[in-house]
Amino acid sequence: MAKAPARKSTEPAKTNRERPEEPQRYQASKEELLEFYKQMLLIRRFEEKAGQLYGLGFIGGFCHLYIGQEAVAVGLQSALDGDKDSVITGYRDHGHMLAYGIDPKVIMAELTGRAAGISKGKGGSMHMFSTEKKFYGGHGIVGAQVALGTGLAFAHKYNEDGGVAMAYFGDGAANQGQVYESFNMAELWKLPIIYVIENNQYAMGTSVNRSSAEDQLYKRGESFRIPGIQVDGMDVLACRGAAEEALAWVRAGKGPIILEMKTYRYRGHSMSDPAKYRSREEVQSVRDKSDPIEQVKHELEDMKVTEAELKAIEAEIRKIVNEAADFSEQTPEPDPSELYTDVLVESY
Amino acid sequence: MAIELKMPALSPTMEEGTLAKWLVKEGDAVKSGDILAEIETDKATMEFEAVDEGTIAKILVAEGTDNVKVGTVIATIAGEGEDAAAPAPAAAPAPAAAPAPAPAPAEPAAGEDGGPKKADSGTKQLASEKAATVKDPAIPEGTEMVKTTVREALRDAMAEEMRKDPRVFVMGEEVAEYQGAYKVTQGLLEEFGAKRVIDTPITEYGFAGLGSGAAMGGLKPIVEFMTFNFAMQAIDHIVNSAAKTNYMSGGQMRCPIVFRGPNGAASRVAAQHSQNYGPWYASVPGLIVIAPYDAQDAKGLLKAAIRSEDPVVFLENELMYGRTFEVPKLDDYVLPIGKARIVRAGKDVTIVSYSIGVGVALEAAEKLAAEGVDAEVIDLRTLRPLDTATVLESLKKTNRMVVVEEGWPVCSISSEIVAVAMEQGFDDLDAPVLRVTNEDVPLPYAANLEKLALITADKVVAAVKKVTYRG
Numbered sequence: 001m002a003k004a005p006a007r008k009s010t011e012p013a014k015t016n017r018e019r020p021e022e023p024q025r026y027q028a029s030k031e032e033l034l035e036f037y038k039q040m041l042l043i044r045r046f047e048e049k050a051g052q053l054y055g056l057g058f059i060g061g062f063c064h065l066y067i068g069q070e071a072v073a074v075g076l077q078s079a080l081d082g083d084k085d086s087v088i089t090g091y092r093d094h095g096h097m098l099a100y101g102i103d104p105k106v107i108m109a110e111l112t113g114r115a116a117g118i119s120k121g122k123g124g125s126m127h128m129f130s131t132e133k134k135f136y137g138g139h140g141i142v143g144a145q146v147a148l149g150t151g152l153a154f155a156h157k158y159n160e161d162g163g164v165a166m167a168y169f170g171d172g173a174a175n176q177g178q179v180y181e182s183f184n185m186a187e188l189w190k191l192p193i194i195y196v197i198e199n200n201q202y203a204m205g206t207s208v209n210r211s212s213a214e215d216q217l218y219k220r221g222e223s224f225r226i227p228g229i230q231v232d233g234m235d236v237l238a239c240r241g242a243a244e245e246a247l248a249w250v251r252a253g254k255g256p257i258i259l260e261m262k263t264y265r266y267r268g269h270s271m272s273d274p275a276k277y278r279s280r281e282e283v284q285s286v287r288d289k290s291d292p293i294e295q296v297k298h299e300l301e302d303m304k305v306t307e308a309e310l311k312a313i314e315a316e317i318r319k320i321v322n323e324a325a326d327f328s329e330q331t332p333e334p335d336p337s338e339l340y341t342d343v344l345v346e347s348y
Numbered sequence: 349m350a351i352e353l354k355m356p357a358l359s360p361t362m363e364e365g366t367l368a369k370w371l372v373k374e375g376d377a378v379k380s381g382d383i384l385a386e387i388e389t390d391k392a393t394m395e396f397e398a399v400d401e402g403t404i405a406k407i408l409v410a411e412g413t414d415n416v417k418v419g420t421v422i423a424t425i426a427g428e429g430e431d432a433a434a435p436a437p438a439a440a441p442a443p444a445a446a447p448a449p450a451p452a453p454a455e456p457a458a459g460e461d462g463g464p465k466k467a468d469s470g471t472k473q474l475a476s477e478k479a480a481t482v483k484d485p486a487i488p489e490g491t492e493m494v495k496t497t498v499r500e501a502l503r504d505a506m507a508e509e510m511r512k513d514p515r516v517f518v519m520g521e522e523v524a525e526y527q528g529a530y531k532v533t534q535g536l537l538e539e540f541g542a543k544r545v546i547d548t549p550i551t552e553y554g555f556a557g558l559g560s561g562a563a564m565g566g567l568k569p570i571v572e573f574m575t576f577n578f579a580m581q582a583i584d585h586i587v588n589s590a591a592k593t594n595y596m597s598g599g600q601m602r603c604p605i606v607f608r609g610p611n612g613a614a615s616r617v618a619a620q621h622s623q624n625y626g627p628w629y630a631s632v633p634g635l636i637v638i639a640p641y642d643a644q645d646a647k648g649l650l651k652a653a654i655r656s657e658d659p660v661v662f663l664e665n666e667l668m669y670g671r672t673f674e675v676p677k678l679d680d681y682v683l684p685i686g687k688a689r690i691v692r693a694g695k696d697v698t699i700v701s702y703s704i705g706v707g708v709a710l711e712a713a714e715k716l717a718a719e720g721v722d723a724e725v726i727d728l729r730t731l732r733p734l735d736t737a738t739v740l741e742s743l744k745k746t747n748r749m750v751v752v753e754e755g756w757p758v759c760s761i762s763s764e765i766v767a768v769a770m771e772q773g774f775d776d777l778d779a780p781v782l783r784v785t786n787e788d789v790p791l792p793y794a795a796n797l798e799k800l801a802l803i804t805a806d807k808v809v810a811a812v813k814k815v816t817y818r819g
Contacts, residue, residue, distance in 0.1 A: 086565065120598030127596040136564055136601065141588050147554050148589055151561020158517070158543070158567060165565075181554025188549070342599040343633050345657035348686030348733050 066095030071292035075239025143176030172203025233261030470799030476707025520572030556582030591634030619790030624755030648683030712808035
């Protein structure tokens with residue numbers, strides 16, 4: 001059988017179209033870095049507590065923890081304009097909520113299914129929203145948030161409000177057909193959207209290499225002329241720097257952009273996942289070498305933040321998380337009359 | 349023998365058209381592929397090409413003639429050697445090369461005139477222009493009524509709401525430059541521009557999701573599906589994203605969107621393009637499902653759907669688009685969602701239906717009247733929430749009920765009505781409620797089988813006779 005002519009390279013053909021600049025690592029002030037540290041630590045401790053409450057039976061159903069990925073939500077969302085920009089994500093959404101400064105109590109109360117939860121206890125872990133913060137969920141169907149987020153971007157453009165939509169999805173969702181239907185329309189109509197692929201390397205138990213013909217996910221927009229950037233998702237300042245570059249691109253009216261955040265989740269896909277598909281050594285090695293919180297801690301120490309100060313932050317975060325947990329255990333479940341409310345907005 | 353050129357059917361549902369323009373004249377030589385005429389249907393202007401070679405012998409229908417029935421002989425072509433005003437083209441195939449006609453098949457393939465049997469459709473038994481005999485009480489006395497097709501009524505509803513609310517926009521395949529695959533969005537691009545009338549790629553899942561997201565972001569999208577058969581690719585967003593978000597968010601996040609397009613059997617398009625999704629969507633809490641029959645309901649309910657803060661599935665019917673009804677000339681004709689309508693009053697039996705089934709039910713009611721049975725016909729109009737009160741009130745009066753549905757019988761709207769009658773109207777029943785639905789098969793293509801599969805007025809008459817113990 002005749003061989004096909006050898007190709008010189010597997011790289012996509014270089015075109016003369018414009019590409020975004022290589023992002024620069026963000027130069028954070030001590031105050032900014034401290035803030036990032038607090039937010040990431042809050043997510044870490046909150047998620048650890050959620051895992052604990054799940055084990056104790058306070059949280060049911062599916063519960064997907066964000067531990068290990070904290071730098072992504074914190075770094076990216078810190079660059080957004082809270083008054084204009086919108087965010088949407090999938091079911092691993094606690095971290096994104098916390099990064100928005102939403103009260104941990106109402107998030108934890110949602111996890112325990114209580115009336116005080118942000119969705120009145122009717123949504124649970126995967127379905128949380130804050131339209132006030134322009135956080136549009138919290139969606140349980142893998143990939144749905146990509147098309148929905150493209151719709152948010154459509155609304156920004158239609159309303160000419162200058163806002164940008166940020167749609168997070170995972171390496172698993174990156175193989176859904178609707179992602180590419182969305183890419184096509186977003187570029188066709190130059191919609192203001194940043195597609196954030198949180199590549200934590202495992203779609204439940206299937207590694208990227210076992211599920212993706214092109215495992216360099218930042219290239220997935222090439223056939224739609226959408227540029228992509230691969231980012232160290234374990235480095236909060238790299239995340240922030242990439243967000244700045246992406247926002248500049250999108251706000252300039254150049255259409256969508258893809259950020260592939262190389263990250264890692266320490267826990268299983270959900271609470272019921274024993275994570276037998278990878279070795280304990282693999283997880284430990286990431287924790288040791290590239291933990292996002294430890295990295296920032298070292299940088300803070302270099303900036304002469306004292307151990308006492310860091311300990312005080314740790315104590316403060318633990319207090320917030322414990323209060324949220326106590327609240328979520330004690331606050332009542334929804335009234336039975338809530339069963340039939342909110343099905344429809346209007347009465348017919 | 350001269351070849352007869354007949355008025356062609358340019359779409360599965362076309363029955364007549366306008367012969368807009370002749371591009372040839374008597375005596376012209378034509379060959380296959382030449383454009384002979386322009387023919388206008390209610391959807392589009394189409395070119396009519398020659399298939400045979402020869403000379404135009406006679407033009408029988410002048411240009412500009414309206415309502416030329418499909419099959420009417422509009423011109424004749426004289427073949428080589430035949431007597432025509434102009435000489436025949438020089439090089440024509442030898443007679444021997446002409447293919448021998450296929451042997452005439454046995455009887456069933458022959459038409460009534462002995463010629464080849466024409467394509468026919470069982471949907472002819474469906475599409476009716478039977479108007480309600482009871483006036484909608486919502487219309488004020490003395491209101492001027494204007495003859496309007498269902499297609500125009502839908503377009504007018506969208507245009508009126510788009511003028512009123514800048515958040516409203518239309519998106520879908522071929523809605524803008526093509527003027528709508530079924531011409532429902534005709535003229536909207538011209539009036540509202542490309543920002544608000546948006547052609548999408550063929551990407552139902554994607555644009556249903558995009559539309560839902562835009563609704564969550566504060567807009568009021570109207571998403572047109574070329575037909576609801578294609579919306580099955582998008583059903584995840586209709587059900588999981590649009591319908592459930594308000595509940596899951598504890599009332600925080602709304603999704604005011606209208607998904608609309610033709611639903612149910614069209615003509616001779618076979619199983620994948622012929623399905624009634626009414627029962628599918630009506631089973632989903634969080635959705636409003638509307639399926640109007642006539643033009644006035646199409647207009648009044650589509651306007652209500654666009655205004656609603658809830659996600660609406662608006663099921664139209666391709667066979668009804670070209671049907672004409674009277675629509676009240678009112679500045680703002682909006683109907684309530686969730687209210688059935690008595691379209692014919694009667695005392696002996698209640699026939700419940702919706703969408704295209706209403707015409708079948710009205711036709712059956714006329715036949716029954718001739719036999720002394722006085723049927724009341726109820727058009728559900730909204731399938732979710734279902735107006736059970738109107739149905740039960742009628743049942744209380746007539747004590748007998750038949751449900752007519754152009755759709756499958758199993759887990760159908762009819763099943764639901766029967767359950768409602770059992771649970772809430774049992775004491776009023778003098779006979780079991782019967783269902784008249786399509787047969788429980790994928791819709792066949794063959795004309796005779798298609799006819800057998802679909803509902804007819806006669807089937808309704810037979811069911812009514814059973815429940816009134818006259819059969």
